[in-house]
Amino acid sequence: xxxxxxxxxxxxxxxxxxxxxxxxxxxxxxxxxxxxxxxxxxxxxxxxxxxxxxxxxxxxxxxxxxxxxxxxxxxxxxxxxxxxxxxxxxxxxxxxxxxxxxxxxxxxxxxxxxxxxxxxxxxxxxxxxxxxxxxxxxxxxxxxxxxxxxxxxxxxxxxxxxxxxxxxxxxxxxxxxxxxxxxxxxxxxxxxxxxxxxxxxxxxxxxxxxxxxxxxxxxxxxxxxxxxxxxxxxxxxxxxxxxxxxxxxxxxxxxxxxxxxxxxxxxxxxxxxxxxxxxxxxxxxxxxxxxxxxxxxxxxxxxxxxxxxxxxxxxxxxxxxxxxxxxxxxxxxxxxxxxxxxxxxxxxxxxxxxxxxxxxxxxxxxxxxxxxxxxxxxxxxxxxxxxxxxxxxxxxxxxxxxxxxxxxxxxxxxxx
Amino acid sequence: xxxxxxxxxxxxxxxxxxxxxxxxxxxxxxxxxxxxxxxxxxxxxxxxxxxxxxxxxxxxxxxxxxxxxxxxxxxxxxxxxxxxxxxxxxxxxxxxxxxxxxxxxxxxxxxxxxxxxxxxxxxxxxxxxxxxxxxxxxxxxxxxxxxxxxxxxxxxxxxxxxxxxxxxxxxxxxxxxxxxxxxxxxxxxxxxxxxxxxxxxxxxxxxxxxxxxxxxxxxxxxxxxxxxxxxxxxxxxxxxxxxxxxxxxxxxxxxxxxxxxxxxxxxxxxxxxxxxxxxxxxxxxxxxxxxxxxxxxxxxxxxxxxxxxxxxxxxxxxxxxxxxxxxxxxxxxxxxxxxxxxxxxxxxxxxxxxxxxxxxxxxxxxxxxxxxxxxxxxxxxxxxxxxxxxxxxxxxxxxxxxxxxxxxxxxxxxxx
Numbered sequence: 001x002x003x004x005x006x007x008x009x010x011x012x013x014x015x016x017x018x019x020x021x022x023x024x025x026x027x028x029x030x031x032x033x034x035x036x037x038x039x040x041x042x043x044x045x046x047x048x049x050x051x052x053x054x055x056x057x058x059x060x061x062x063x064x065x066x067x068x069x070x071x072x073x074x075x076x077x078x079x080x081x082x083x084x085x086x087x088x089x090x091x092x093x094x095x096x097x098x099x100x101x102x103x104x105x106x107x108x109x110x111x112x113x114x115x116x117x118x119x120x121x122x123x124x125x126x127x128x129x130x131x132x133x134x135x136x137x138x139x140x141x142x143x144x145x146x147x148x149x150x151x152x153x154x155x156x157x158x159x160x161x162x163x164x165x166x167x168x169x170x171x172x173x174x175x176x177x178x179x180x181x182x183x184x185x186x187x188x189x190x191x192x193x194x195x196x197x198x199x200x201x202x203x204x205x206x207x208x209x210x211x212x213x214x215x216x217x218x219x220x221x222x223x224x225x226x227x228x229x230x231x232x233x234x235x236x237x238x239x240x241x242x243x244x245x246x247x248x249x250x251x252x253x254x255x256x257x258x259x260x261x262x263x264x265x266x267x268x269x270x271x272x273x274x275x276x277x278x279x280x281x282x283x284x285x286x287x288x289x290x291x292x293x294x295x296x297x298x299x300x301x302x303x304x305x306x307x308x309x310x311x312x313x314x315x316x317x318x319x320x321x322x323x324x325x326x327x328x329x330x331x332x333x334x335x336x337x338x339x340x341x342x343x344x345x346x347x348x349x350x351x352x353x354x355x356x357x358x359x360x361x362x363x364x365x366x367x368x369x370x371x372x373x374x375x376x377x378x379x380x381x382x383x384x385x386x387x388x389x390x391x392x393x394x395x396x397x398x399x400x401x402x403x404x405x406x407x408x409x410x411x412x413x414x415x416x
Numbered sequence: 417x418x419x420x421x422x423x424x425x426x427x428x429x430x431x432x433x434x435x436x437x438x439x440x441x442x443x444x445x446x447x448x449x450x451x452x453x454x455x456x457x458x459x460x461x462x463x464x465x466x467x468x469x470x471x472x473x474x475x476x477x478x479x480x481x482x483x484x485x486x487x488x489x490x491x492x493x494x495x496x497x498x499x500x501x502x503x504x505x506x507x508x509x510x511x512x513x514x515x516x517x518x519x520x521x522x523x524x525x526x527x528x529x530x531x532x533x534x535x536x537x538x539x540x541x542x543x544x545x546x547x548x549x550x551x552x553x554x555x556x557x558x559x560x561x562x563x564x565x566x567x568x569x570x571x572x573x574x575x576x577x578x579x580x581x582x583x584x585x586x587x588x589x590x591x592x593x594x595x596x597x598x599x600x601x602x603x604x605x606x607x608x609x610x611x612x613x614x615x616x617x618x619x620x621x622x623x624x625x626x627x628x629x630x631x632x633x634x635x636x637x638x639x640x641x642x643x644x645x646x647x648x649x650x651x652x653x654x655x656x657x658x659x660x661x662x663x664x665x666x667x668x669x670x671x672x673x674x675x676x677x678x679x680x681x682x683x684x685x686x687x688x689x690x691x692x693x694x695x696x697x698x699x700x701x702x703x704x705x706x707x708x709x710x711x712x713x714x715x716x717x718x719x720x721x722x723x724x725x726x727x728x729x730x731x732x733x734x735x736x737x738x739x740x741x742x743x744x745x746x747x748x749x750x751x752x753x754x755x756x757x758x759x760x761x762x763x764x765x766x767x768x769x770x771x772x773x774x775x776x777x778x779x780x781x782x783x784x785x786x787x788x789x790x791x792x793x794x795x796x797x798x799x800x801x802x803x804x805x806x807x808x809x810x811x812x813x814x815x816x817x818x819x820x821x822x823x824x825x826x827x828x829x830x831x832x
Contacts, residue, residue, distance in 0.1 A: 011633050014453045015599060016444025017640060019437050023458075028432025036744060038465070042439075045629075049454070060757025072610055072631070124776060129711035134610075145712040183431060194488055194528040194550075212485070213461075215428050216569060225431060279702075279723075285709025286695075286702035289723045296777050296810055298759045300547065304729045305696075307705045309720040313763060317720075361712055393571065394712055 002035045002173045005061040007053050008042040009068035009078055010152060014278045020397065022157055029161050030209075033170060035063065044054065046067060054085045062354050063169060068134040068327075070153035072114045076399065079122070079138070080265050081247045085142055086147075088122040089123040100134045118407075128164045128324045130298075132156045139168065145173060172220040182227045182235040186246060187260055188253040189220030189407050193297060195292050196221050210238060218399040219256075221260070255410060262406040270411045272349075278347035278410070279305035279320055280339040283357035283373065288402045303347045311353050318342035331356050331368055336376030336385035352378040355405055360394045373401050375408055421477040423469050424458040425484035425494055426568060439482045440572055445577050449586060449592050459753045461485060461493050462805055470501045471711055474561060479585060483732040484568035488530045494565050495538070495554070502563075504538040509552075512537065516550045534797065539614045544580045548572045555584065560568060562588060598643045598651040601606045601661060605636030605823050606671040612637050615666050618657040622661045626654060635678070636671075671826060676807075678822040679707045679714075683830040685716040693825070694763035695721035696734055696755040699773035699789065700747065703816045724755065735756035747772050747784055752801035754790030760794045767828075768794040770801075776810045788815050791824055 008257050011145045013020050020042060027037045031241035038061065043049040048195055069078030087192040097119035099316055104111040118134045121127055128137030128148070133156040138149040148165055150157045170177075188196060193216045196204075203212060207225065215222040225242050226361035245253060256265050267358040270277055289305040306317055311330050314320040319342040320335055328334045335354050343350025357373030370392045386408065390400040422439045424577040429436050443453045454477065457466040485494030499506055505614040513535035520527040524547075530539035534550045537543055544553030544564070552567040564581055566678035609632045611831060613619075619628060622761045623641065631638040641658050664672060667715060672681050686693055695704050705721040708714055720734055727746050730736040735758040736751055744750045752772050760768025773789030786808045792801040802824065806816040 006661055010629075011642070012629055012640065014443055014456065015447040015640075015642075016440045016453075017599075017601065017638070018631060018633075019435055019440040019457075021435050024429070024432045024435040027430055029433040029449070037432075038460070040436075040458035041432065044454070072613070109608075109611070112614040114613055123703045136553055155812070183433075185433065192525075194530055195525070195528055197488070198528040213426075213428055215434060217434075222433070224428065224431075226427070226431075255735055281702075284706070285714070285718075286697075286721060286723065287709075289702025289725075290700070293703075293723070293725060293775075294811070294814075296775075298701070302701075302725050304725040304733075305702060305723040307702065307709070307721040307723075307732075309705075309709060309718050313720045317722075317762065325474070336562070346733065359712075360710075366714070395710070398710075403756025 001179070002062050002176050003060075004030055004035050004037045004063035004065065005057055006037055006040045007050070008040070008065060008152075009045065010042070011044045011051065011248045013042045022154060025154070025158060026065055028159060029166055030063075031181060031183070033166055034181050035169065035173075035181070036181065046054060046088060047077065047081055048390050050081050051085060052079070054147070057147065058143070062145060062173065063148045064145070064297070066147070066149040067157055067166070069094070070149060070151045072117050072134065072138075079120075082125075082138060082140065082147070082149060083122050086122070086124070086142065087342060088124045089122040091123045093119050093121045093127065096127070099317060103134055108247050109110065112190050128160050130156055130160065130366075137164070141172075178230075180229050180232050180235045182229070182232070182239060183223045183224055184227075184239050184243065184270040185222050185258050186243065187220060187222050187262075188250065189252070189255055189403055191221065191253045192216075193221050196223075197255070199344055200246065201249065207242055209240065214240075218396045230397045255407065257384050261295070262403060262410065264295050266406050266410045266413065267292065267295050267298055269303055269410065273414065273416055274412065275350040275416070276301050276303050277353065278303045278343045278349035280343035280352065280354040281305060281307050282309060282314070282339070282355060282399050283359040284310060284355050284398050284405075287398055288353070288355060288405050291402055303349045306343055314339065315330070318346065328396070329368065331358055331372055333374055333385040333387065336374035336382050340376035340378035340385070341383050349411070350379060352376075352380075353405055353409055355401055357397075357401060359397055360392050364392075371397055373397075373404075375401070375405050377408060377412055379412075417595070418478050418592050419476075420446050420451050420453045420479035420481065421473055422456045423466070423480060423482045424454055424456070424568075425461065425466065425482060426458070427460045429458045429604070432459050432731065435792070438570060438714075439603055439605050441570070441574060442483070445582055447597060447599070449582055450595070450596065450597050451585065451589075456604060463493065466493070466497050467501060470563070473563065477561070478589065479562045480564075481581070482563070482565040483573055484793065486565060486567045488528075488533050488550065489596060491624045495536070498541075498554060498556065499538050499567060502538070502540070503559065504540045505581055506536040507539045509535050509537045511541065512543070512552055519550055527550055544576050546572055546576065548575050553580070554641070557588075563743055583733060594646075594732075596645050596648050596651045598645070598648070598655060599640055600643075600655050600659065601637050601638050601640045601658065601674050602638060603672045603678075604666065605671055605819055607637065607666070607669045608632075609637050612639075612666060614800075616662065617665065619758055623658055625659065628658075634812050635819050676820060677711070678826065680711050680831065682822050682826045683708065683711050683714055683717055685826065689829065689832055690720050691766040691829065691832070692717050693767045694719045695757045695771065696759035696764040696768065696770040697721060697723050697731070698725060698755070698771060699775040700771050700814050700817055700821075701725055702770060703814055704769070704821050707818055708821070722762070730755060734762065745784065747774055747788055747790060749803065751797050751800040752790035753794070756792035756794035756801070757799050766795060767825070768792075769821055770794075771817055773813075773817060775813055776808050780808075787813055789813075789820075791817070791821050795829055
């Protein structure tokens, strides 16, 4: 098994100022290419800690990928420490200097002199070209181990991983990939973790020698199946068998696989059926519309939406009747229904979806507590609303509400 | 210095399926309480790796906080391994069992039998009560070292950190806090990292013996000042001196401090001036409206918005003239201006803001490339639009566009 360690460098991670999304990305890329990440370590901008980690890597891992600390400012220490550990020295690379100057020129900017530092590279390392920024990556091999350092800026690092690091690693360790790792994730929503666990029943009889993990989030519980097999076709066969057994038990809750997004799943269903959609939002304030339009090409089926944050707009723009608001309140089944049909008529879409609720933290009463939400649906044949309560945390509440809207939409389109 | 290590357990992190947000949260809480997180480690659901990490912790750190692997499913291994390492045993805690049963009953759910497992706890450990879920936390002390294990579900873990772990750690190590760590972050937007670095000039003359870091993101570059001082008043004095010097050089780009959100800063400015806002969005599809309404109480100044994703809605709802669309196109200065004034009139707000652009990946031409964006502004005295290009990555493009809208808004309100 080819093993890897990922080192993230930066005090900003240790003091909790930023979340380490880089390692999640790297881990995923390595895993899907058959390389097992065994450990992820974050340390500070500190010489001794990085030297210790390099020592540990020389002893225990085939591959060590480092992100961060390659930038042009004073707190960037990765390059000098690699040079020290591998007994190398920094030299000026004219080609990189020219590239960096052009990088700024193209953007009509003067190159800050600080950036000359970017063109100083270890004499004995290979350079990984940075097409999206000014700090080059560094590739070092020693005793059949690989060390690669990349900038911490996510999109610069990602391009290096995809275009250079992965292909180079596959070539370097080609003789050692005598197995295939495969994982597949089934995405569920609308059911909690322990109930899902019970519905599935005896897990061992389903997964056999393979493994499965439950990953809850506000969007739903994901089920990940992990397969290790001798070859890809065997891995795919084993995956299909397990998936079939799971779908037989909990299929109704599964909306997608792996990186599928519910907004994309629902969008594709709309497109296939030549349907269009418009959304009227209150408590979610545009988040539903934002999720739908995250998908490239969503303009094929999404007409648009109204965020009716004030009640005035619910009546003046969406046509909710004042009587409904007075008798039932803004957060009610009736208002949700009138919002859904109102947006459908105003925007001329096949389907109207609406949401009105009390996102919190203020605005709750005993009768209508924070978290109370109505989701409305309207098409040419029917109009209804469903009641939910997603709890009193404003942020989670809004995320779960948007997910429930999209899932209701998916379930309704399926019937068409 | 009281030092800590954070261990995150879960194959889902190592294979890159989820991002480790838990450690970011924990690190921040510890740091702001004077405890230095020196290392963050992620390992899998694997006995040997966890035992090795526990050994390392006994040697090198005062505090070890563990998240994950405490759930009710088969892949949860933290509890049995802690029991093994500390030579303890699991016993049934009746009080927890009752609590777990009630937890389900309150939600009108039958308790899945799996959850009895949650009430099995190490005999010699202290229990940390979980008010938000069913897996209790575990607190172990040995040789003056602390080990605490918490569930991986973020909001369950967060409540334990705030209500129990931090207070207990402060008590346990009270004699050793003879220093104060303080960090302050200045948030900038609308200027790149290296240009900011140049504008600031000689950093050492500004920060002296303290340190400063540059943290770029699509929302802007954050500048973090890190202070270590003998006491809080000295730390605050030193921070104020550095901040004043920085503001003198780059004050115009600074929109807030620490965890400030630009949507909150702009919202408070609107509220103070009794102004109201409405938004008309095309390419951002509701994200701007979503960001504004992320803020509790935003209904005090935000009337609502329209997502005019199709051109039809730009004319029929927002009143953009067909001539404008024909002569200038949907992505143009004129359309942005008419959208801003249109939404202001339709929603009756003091200010209308609009955005129209080509988010990509499709839809670009040579004349109007992907990334081209116009942001429009309208109030009772003026109406204008500004042109931007935020590059060809759809996601970053949309995030940066929303940030630029909010910053334009902030700069305009400031003048009022």
